[in-house]
Amino acid sequence: MRFVLPWFVAKVAYDQLNIIYFNAYNHVPSFSKTWFLHLMPESWLSFGPESQFLFIMIILCAVGATLGIAGRLCLFLLAGLEFFIGGNFETLGIFDHNSSLSSQVVLILALVPGSMRISIDFFIYKKYFNKDNPKALNFPPPKWGLNLILILLVLTYFTAGISKIRHGGLKWLDGATLGFYLENYVADFPAGEQQLLIANEARYSDEHWKDTIGFEAHTYGNYQYRPAFKKLGSWFAERPPLVIGISVITILFEFTWFIVFINSRYRNIYLIAAFVTHTMIGVLMGLYFLHYRFICLCLLDWNLILKTIGGRYGKKIASRVQSM
């Protein structure tokens, strides 16, 4: 996870910074700031030629994090950079739900024991600063770091499930919402018609006073553009029982997060289900959530998978890896 995830986060941060940097309208009024941006000096929130060093810093931090050269510092700075850049990107209008998790996982890697076991930092430490007691470092690192990442991941899924019931009620399970999004291909509409606002019954609420409509939310988009995948999405949308089924399975998946803590077998089942879910969302909606899928793969108990499906050789490899 430490070798690859920093590059995913760095790529997102780089692309977001590119958009922010060349965006003409980038003033950030106080009410737009994220909590993290409130901690930053005001002068840091405008992007001019002096901000170009940020592009270099992103790359240097990713290299340092991967190779483990001042590894923890690089991971910490990379997480901080994405909190900063992602926060500014949110003020442009888009909350990146992909990097919101991965940037926090990078922060966790900076803070937890064991993340630098294979790194230049650790090599230098063993060779030059711990020569007298090499055996002191031959123990497996505590597992709480991995557990923390797992907790954060399943918390995100659980939160998503709560949000659907909180905002949509049990009606969300009737499949209408999912059916709408399966065919809301934003690229099919001109720029000024891609973003819709939703109004249901909020106008009747005592808390509503802004207008007679009661805008509750903005829609999200279906960014799939491949004709074959769009056809598949429409095929699903035209079959209400299927869409209802997918809606119910989605909620069940989001509310059964706790099984990851039963044992490794259930953890693997849940994470594989998560991987498949994200893949299907990618195919049907063009939202591939690559960072989530990668984190799921990293959190699998590969020893168990190798022992289960790898046959005799799988068991040999698993026990070798375990002894490392």
Added chain:
Amino acid sequence: MKRLFKANIYKWLVFFLILAPNIFTSIVGIESFPYTSAPMFGHYVGDDTELYLLKFEAVSGNELIDLEPYYGRPAAYFVRYFFSKVYGSPGSISAFNGRLSESPPKFQRRMNTFFLDFATYIREQHGIQLQKIYLKSIRVDKNRNPLAEAIVLGYYDTNTNQYTALDEAHK
């Protein structure tokens, strides 16, 4: 023993630092990058749901101008930003920002600030002086076909730096 105790304190500190803001946003139902309550696709869209487009138009001299070419960012970003950060949903808590309270004076201040920024940006970047900016909503179906005449939600006067709502719920 002391080392183990310190290691445990560190562990719980890291757990708290990472999980506390995430749990808070989940419980309250808000978001502020990178913390989110994951509201994506959560709001119900059914047969009776009303769908709207937002439009910004302005008076400059004798002309009425569609301001979409002057958003300074993709139109979808602009509308999403305006709704999430400026206009907001009903109620004190919105799933699309990190605010914990809402009131008519706060709403008024945000709208005034937003429109002042917007009008200033158009003047400085495009050399167009605006007198009034109208905020309109148009009810559409899922294919964006209009279903009714546009409603003027309010307008901003650049001379007075005030947004005036024309479609208030209690009127």
